[in-house]
Amino acid sequence: xxxxxxxxxxxxxxxxxxxxxxxxxxxxxxxxxxxxxxxxxxxxxxxxxxxxxxxxxxxxxxxxxxxxxxxxxxxxxxxxxxxxxxxxxxxxxxxxxxxxxxxxxxxxxxxxxxxxxxxxxxxxxxxxxxxxxxxxxxxxxxxxxxxxxxxxxxxxxxxxxxxxxxxxxxxxxxxxxxxxxxxxxxxxxxxxxxxxxxxxxxxxxxxxxxxxxxxxxxxxxxxxxxxxxxxxxxxxxxxxxxxxxxxxxxxxxxxxxxxxxxxxxxxxxxxxxxxxxxxxxxxxxxxxxxxxxxxxxxxxxxxxxxxxxxxxxxxxxxxxxxxxxxxxxxxxxxxxxxxxxxxxxxxxxxxx
Ligand SMILES: [Zn+2]
Numbered sequence: 001x002x003x004x005x006x007x008x009x010x011x012x013x014x015x016x017x018x019x020x021x022x023x024x025x026x027x028x029x030x031x032x033x034x035x036x037x038x039x040x041x042x043x044x045x046x047x048x049x050x051x052x053x054x055x056x057x058x059x060x061x062x063x064x065x066x067x068x069x070x071x072x073x074x075x076x077x078x079x080x081x082x083x084x085x086x087x088x089x090x091x092x093x094x095x096x097x098x099x100x101x102x103x104x105x106x107x108x109x110x111x112x113x114x115x116x117x118x119x120x121x122x123x124x125x126x127x128x129x130x131x132x133x134x135x136x137x138x139x140x141x142x143x144x145x146x147x148x149x150x151x152x153x154x155x156x157x158x159x160x161x162x163x164x165x166x167x168x169x170x171x172x173x174x175x176x177x178x179x180x181x182x183x184x185x186x187x188x189x190x191x192x193x194x195x196x197x198x199x200x201x202x203x204x205x206x207x208x209x210x211x212x213x214x215x216x217x218x219x220x221x222x223x224x225x226x227x228x229x230x231x232x233x234x235x236x237x238x239x240x241x242x243x244x245x246x247x248x249x250x251x252x253x254x255x256x257x258x259x260x261x262x263x264x265x266x267x268x269x270x271x272x273x274x275x276x277x278x279x280x281x282x283x284x285x286x287x288x289x290x291x292x293x294x295x296x297x298x299x300x301x302x303x304x305x306x307x308x309x310x311x312x313x314x315x316x317x318x319x320x321x322x323x324x325x326x327x328x329x330x331x332x333x334x335x336x337x338x339x340x341x342x343x344x345x346x347x348x349x350x351x352x
Contacts, residue, residue: 035214035261037207038068038225038269040182040200042113042159044099045072046089049230052245054098059249061107063256066265068182070113070159071099073143080117080161081125088116096150103151109265110147111157111182115139119162126164133168140176156180157266163187163200170195180270182225185288189278196270197281200227202308205242207251210308211261216301223273223310225266275312287315293323 039060044053053069060067074088091099102108114127121130128136140158148154156179160169163184170193173181180196181187189197202210202224214222233248234241243251255261270276284306291299291306302316 033215033220033222033260035211035258036221036223036264036269036273037211037255037261038198038223038264038266039065040068040070040111040159040225040227040266042070042227042229043072043117044069044095044113045075045117046092046095047075047077048095049236050094050098052230052233052236055245056248057098057102057107059252060263061105063252063263065252065256065263066107066109066268068109068111068157068159068266069099069102070111070182071147072113072115072117072161073146074116076116076118081119081122083119083122086118088118090146091150099147100151103153109157109267110151110155111159111180111266112140112143112147112155112178113159114161115143117161124164125162127161128169129160129164129166131168133172136168136172137175140172140178144176144178155267157182157270159183180266180276182266185284187281189281191278191282193278195278196276197278198223198225198266198269198276199281199284199310200225201310202226203242204228204232204248204251206308208254209304211255211258213301213304214309215260217305217309217311218316219305219309219311219313221273221312222305223269223276223312224308225310276310280310280312283314284311287311290315290319290323294319294326298322298326 041053041056056067071091074090077087077089099108099110103110117127119125120127124130128139131139144155154177156177158169158173158178158180159182163186165181165183165187167188167190170181170189174194178195180198182198182200185199185201187199189195204226207224207226210224214224231237231240232242234244255263264272287306291303294303302319305311306315306319
């Protein structure tokens with residue numbers, strides 16, 4: 001009987017610890033922190049919507065802020081998702097002048113966004129991942145030289161189409177003098193890479209929430225990289241779009257009115273933010289993998305920041321406790337269920 005009481009007490013204590021860890025309070029905000037927001041606009045090319053792009057440049061110019069444009073130097077003329085041979089069209093003189101002037105005025109930061117942005121595979125959308133090393137070097141070099149000729153200055157950021165790249169891409173980038181890669185959070189990296197990794201973490205529609213969540217995190221220098229395209233605007237694509245230009249403009253006004261928010265381009269972020277190395281990228285991948293173990297109903301502000309922020313530190317012990325507590329609770333519940341079933345079965349056998 002005493003043994004039974006002892007086990008009951010142990011079980012109660014374990015359940016209490018689990019519940020306490022799952023409902024642990026949110027992280028307290030830190031004073032004097034700055035939320036860094038990097039804007040990345042992809043797919044600027046000969047065929048992209050010029051009027052909307054001029055309005056975007058105008059918005060950033062008005063706020064004396066800089067934005068990174070992922071530029072396609074030689075756009076394929078038909079569907080980018082079709083890997084069959086097709087013609088390419090270089091940036092027109094109008095588009096080249098916009099780029100040149102935006103760069104000269106300090107509004108535009110230039111990144112190479114592939115070569116023609118045409119997929120090499122019908123199964124997986126990619127222009128670089130899976131391509132031979134030499135072919136990658138050739139495409140990167142041609143694209144980089146072409147754009148540097150337009151802006152008459154070097155640049156060092158690469159943005160792969162569909163955010164897809166492989167280890168050969170990383171080698172090719174270092175070989176050609178690129179210093180920064182901005183893709184997504186699902187990419188590969190090696191600890192010994194010399195590149196700066198600044199992946200996209202957030203869409204326009206989630207940015208306000210991401211800023212609020214970043215304020216509660218224990219990161220003193222949180223980074224949010226916002227990726228958007230022309231089709232995100234309802235004026236360009238009514239079905240796919242999630243924001244009007246006016247709402248975008250209001251969003252920028254709101255960000256600029258926040259004392260703790262700093263708008264940066266990728267190149268500016270690479271200079272002023274500490275430790276954007278491969279180790280930070282790999283750390284964020286581990287953080288996300290851990291957070292995915294939690295059901296969405298148990299995710300708090302910190303769990304949100306893991307998805308929408310490029311963190312410079314590991315998750316708090318609270319997340320480990322939550323994950324551990326959640327799965328321990330499941331194990332205990334299943335054990336108790338089997339015990340109860342066993343007791344009932346055993347009692348029926350005794351009766352027989
Ligand atoms: Zn793209």
